[in-house]
Amino acid sequence: MPPILSTKSLENYLDEALPPEEMAAIEEQLREDLSLREQLTSIIARRDAGVHSLGEIWRRHRLSCPSRNQLSNYLLGILEPEESDYIHFHLKIVRCRYCMANQSDLEQAQQVKQPPLEQRRRRYFESSAGYLPASGSKNS
Secondary structure, rough: OOOOOOOOHHHHHHHHOHHHHHHHHHHHHHHHHHHHHHHHHHHHHHHOOOOOOOHHHHHOOOOOOOOOHHHHHHHHHOHHHHHHHHHHHHHHHHHOHHHHHHHHHHHHHHHHHOOHHHHHHHHHHOOOOHHOOOOOOOOO
């Protein structure tokens, strides 16, 4: 018989705040156990009615998660030590799946080959060619 799940576990399941293995195990239990589905339905109804704790609101809106810009700066190593330590803790200890997915996406974007400097300069020049005054002309 599978272990009885707490309300907290089911809330974390709804918020997708559990490791993938636990999410899969809860889904399996939900398929097989009518009383567990009723318990989950009750939690959803309570949430829909607007009955929330401060902790639930904090987790649902990811108020402790760093922004995508902060994650990018973390990967570049340009944050203040305190902020960098917090993001490291959030990613490595808390293992926030949302932020880990953002981190992975940012790492992939950083690995995309950037065009050489001269090629970028030429593109910028070509894109602004009609907007620059001809050399030797005077602006009035």
